[in-house]
Amino acid sequence: MFDAFDEAKRWLLSLDLDALVCVYNDHVDQYSLESWPQFAIGVGDQFDIADEGWAPRPFPAVPGHPPLASHIAEQLVASGVDIAVSYRQVVDHGILSPLPVIDENWAVPVVPIAVNVVFDPRPSPSRCWQVGQAIGTAIHSFDAGARIAVIGTGGLSHQITGPNFGQICPEWDREFMRLIADSPETLLDYTLDDFARLGGEHSVEVVQWMAMRAAISRDSSVRFAYYYPFQIMGYGIMGFELPHRPAAS
Amino acid sequence: MKGLWLNQALNDLRHATNREAYLEDCEAYLNRYPLTDVEKQLIRDGDWGGIIDAGASVYTLTKIGATIGVSLLEMGAQMRGQSMEEFNDFLRDQNQRATSFALVPDRNGGRSCG
Numbered sequence: 001m002f003d004a005f006d007e008a009k010r011w012l013l014s015l016d017l018d019a020l021v022c023v024y025n026d027h028v029d030q031y032s033l034e035s036w037p038q039f040a041i042g043v044g045d046q047f048d049i050a051d052e053g054w055a056p057r058p059f060p061a062v063p064g065h066p067p068l069a070s071h072i073a074e075q076l077v078a079s080g081v082d083i084a085v086s087y088r089q090v091v092d093h094g095i096l097s098p099l100p101v102i103d104e105n106w107a108v109p110v111v112p113i114a115v116n117v118v119f120d121p122r123p124s125p126s127r128c129w130q131v132g133q134a135i136g137t138a139i140h141s142f143d144a145g146a147r148i149a150v151i152g153t154g155g156l157s158h159q160i161t162g163p164n165f166g167q168i169c170p171e172w173d174r175e176f177m178r179l180i181a182d183s184p185e186t187l188l189d190y191t192l193d194d195f196a197r198l199g200g201e202h203s204v205e206v207v208q209w210m211a212m213r214a215a216i217s218r219d220s221s222v223r224f225a226y227y228y229p230f231q232i233m234g235y236g237i238m239g240f241e242l243p244h245r246p247a248a249s
Numbered sequence: 250m251k252g253l254w255l256n257q258a259l260n261d262l263r264h265a266t267n268r269e270a271y272l273e274d275c276e277a278y279l280n281r282y283p284l285t286d287v288e289k290q291l292i293r294d295g296d297w298g299g300i301i302d303a304g305a306s307v308y309t310l311t312k313i314g315a316t317i318g319v320s321l322l323e324m325g326a327q328m329r330g331q332s333m334e335e336f337n338d339f340l341r342d343q344n345q346r347a348t349s350f351a352l353v354p355d356r357n358g359g360r361s362c363g
Contacts, residue, residue: 003353003354004354027308028256028309029263033257033260051264051265052263052311053262053311053314118308160307160325161298163298163329163330164329165324166336170347173350174350224354226353226354229348231344
């Protein structure tokens with residue numbers, strides 16, 4: 001799997017990106033029981049590392065991209081997605097687990113967009129898709145010269161409570177990866193309960209993959225797709241490439 | 250919210266000062282919150298599955314694990330009603346079955362990128 005991460009990292013770094021828009025979920029580190037947003041975007045110029053109970057992991061703060069983040073926030077609200085805005089933010093393993101394997105020394109500024117997959121009520125997979133579409137539209141109306149990638153994070157199958165703790169579902173993980181590549185709209189018919197039944201309760205993080213897929217062109221192609229089921233998690237990584245279009249004159 | 254104060258008491262352990270207070274005197278720490286006797290007993294007992302059933306999120310539960318040095322896998326074995334050895338056996342068997350679904354880069358195929 002480390003070969004897969006290396007391939008992803010080399011590819012992303014070769015793209016000379018200006019920003020990574022990272023759809024992830026917070027694990028009750030940034031957001032709290034005082035207010036728990038369905039969707040939230042971080043517009044700060046940097047994000048400190050969360051203390052998840054073990055003291056903060058030894059990383060420098062993650063750089064943000066305030067102009068892009070503010071633009072996305074404005075465009076989302078204008079288009080009917082009333083996203084919460086975080087002017088100060090810490091990031092936890094939802095971002096810090098995937099980011100080091102695809103980035104080096106925080107070379108690319110990050111725009112974190114959090115999705116609630118933890119406390120009910122939670123947004124449906126189809127709503128996450130709609131919000132992803134709105135994110136894509138907002139990115140397209142930003143500076144045309146900017147090079148921006150969208151990342152959808154989250155574990156594939158995992159169940160980390162109850163008598164089935166540790167159970168993974170590799171058949172479903174592979175099927176999900178096939179669907180999100182070839183016919184992502186079919187995933188709109190799934191409920192969170194469907195995902196929980198197929199991949200375990202905590203696999204609902206795949207709605208973040210769906211938001212990513214909705215944000216990019218429908219006819220994007222799969223550059224690579226890797227999967228490794230190990231211990232209590234199905235790990236997947238896919239790279240989607242936008243169709244090449246002639247440059248506008 | 251079911252288990253509101255249970256979640257709050259657990260989640261406040263993301264602050265180092267609260268972890269120190271818990272380790273110093275866990276009863277005094279728990280008494281800061283309007284927890285029921287049942288909720289307090291679940292924490293004293295380290296009944297991880299019971300804490301989840303009482304309404305806690307696994308993501309607040311992991312913070313007490315971090316505080317007292319119990320890993321998520323150890324919590325998981327208990328939730329399964331297994332010893333760590335039995336749980337490790339399960340994981341080993343599961344890994345063996347799952348490996349045929351793996352999709353990894355071909356080291357010899359010269360697959361390149363960028």
